[in-house]
Amino acid sequence: MDGKPYIARRPKRADGRRNYDAILAAARKAFETSGADASLEDIASQAGVAIGTLYRHFPTRASLVEAATRDGLENLVARAERLAAGPDPLDALTEWMREAVVHFSTFRGLVGILARSMYDEGTPSHAMCAAMHRSGADLLRAAQAAGRVRPDLTPEELFDLLSGAAWVREQAASGRDGSPRFLRLVLEGITIREDRPLPH
Amino acid sequence: MDGKPYIARRPKRADGRRNYDAILAAARKAFETSGADASLEDIASQAGVAIGTLYRHFPTRASLVEAATRDGLENLVARAERLAAGPDPLDALTEWMREAVVHFSTFRGLVGILARSMYDEGTPSHAMCAAMHRSGADLLRAAQAAGRVRPDLTPEELFDLLSGAAWVREQAASGRDGSPRFLRLVLEGITIREDRPLPH
DNA sequence: CCATCAACCTGAGGCAACCTCAGGATAATT
C-alpha cells in the first residue's frame, strides 16, 4: 500500500523524465488512432524505448490511459468552475455536458474505462472521475435549484446519460456522428420549461 | 461471393451438427460470463472439440456471435409485429424499446458489435440488424403518426438512444443498473403529451 | 455389407501481444 497505487509519478532522473514524456506522447497518438487497446509494444517502440521501460513508468494499461487523459479531464473540471460562475445555471450545465461528451470520447474505449473507474476506487482514473463527479453534481444542483432541471435527476443518472452520449459518439467516430442530436434529445428530456411542465 | 458470406449454416453430417450445437452452447455460456471477447480456445475445449473445428463452423468471431444471438433477435423482430397489432402505438414502441435494450445487452460487448453491424453490410449480423431497423422504424412511424412521438426523430436516432441505453446497462451489469431510468428519461424526451408540447 | 468420398476433425505451429525479471547502464550525489 504505497500512497497512491497505480498513479504514475513524473520520474526525477533526466533520462527517466525524457522517456516518460516520449511514451506519453506516443501513447496519445496510438490511442487516438487505434483506441484504448493499442499495442503497448508499438507505443514503446514508437517512443524509442524498450517495452520494459514502458512498464516501469506505467505498470498497467489503465495507468497509461490515466496519464494520457489527465490534462484534458483536469481542464474539464476547471471549466466547470468557470461555467458555474456564469449567469445561467442551465446554460452552464448543458455547455459542460457538451464538452464532457467530447472529452469522454477522445478515443475509442475511453468512456468504458472512465465509466468503470467512476464507481471503482483502486482504479487509476478513479480520483479524476470522482472530481468530475463533484463538478457535474455541482452544476446539476445549481440548475435544479434554479428550477431548470427536473429535481429527481441524480448525478449518477446524469453521468449515465453523459457516457451513453459519449459512447454513441465514439462508435460513430468515422462517419455519421449522432451525438449532438443524442445529447439534445436527452437534454430536452431532463430540462424544464415554463410551457412544458414535467409529466406526472 | 457465395450467397451469404460469413453466415454459418447448420451442417448436415450428424457429428457436424452435434459439434455445431455444442460449440454454440459453450459460446453462449462463455459470452455471458466473459463478454464477447471470451477465449475461442476455451469455448472449443468447453465444447469438447478442437480449435480447428470451431473455426470450421464459425470462421470469424463475429459469425459465432451472430449465431449465438440470432434466436433472441429474431424473437425481438417477431415481437415487434405482435406489438404493432396492439391498440396503443406509443405503448408498443416503448415496450419494444425496453425489450430491445435487454436483448442488446445480453453480454458485454454485444451492443458494440450490433451498432457496427447496423450500418456495415458484409458483417454477419448485418441482416439481422437491418430487420430490427425495419421493425423499429415501423413502430416509430406508427407512434409518430398517432402524434405521440416527436415527428423529427429518425430511426437512426432511435437506435442511437437504444444502444446508448443498452451500453449503460451492459456497463453496470454487475451492481447498479441505471438503464430503466435511462430509458425512461430518454422516452420522456421524445414523447409528446398534450400538457407538454415540444419546445420550439 | 462394402467401397467411396465429401464432409468433418485434429492439433501442431507460426504469429502477435502481454508482462516479468535478471543483469547491465547511467545520472545524480558526495
Added chain:
DNA sequence: AATTATCCTGAGGTTGCCTCAGGTTGATGG
C-alpha cells in the same frame, strides 16, 4: 572518482488467434 539509487534492456514464458496438412468418419449407392 566512487557510490548508489534509479533507470534501461530485451530475452523469454504465457496466452490467444488463426491456418493448414494430414487423418478420420458419416452418408451414400451398389
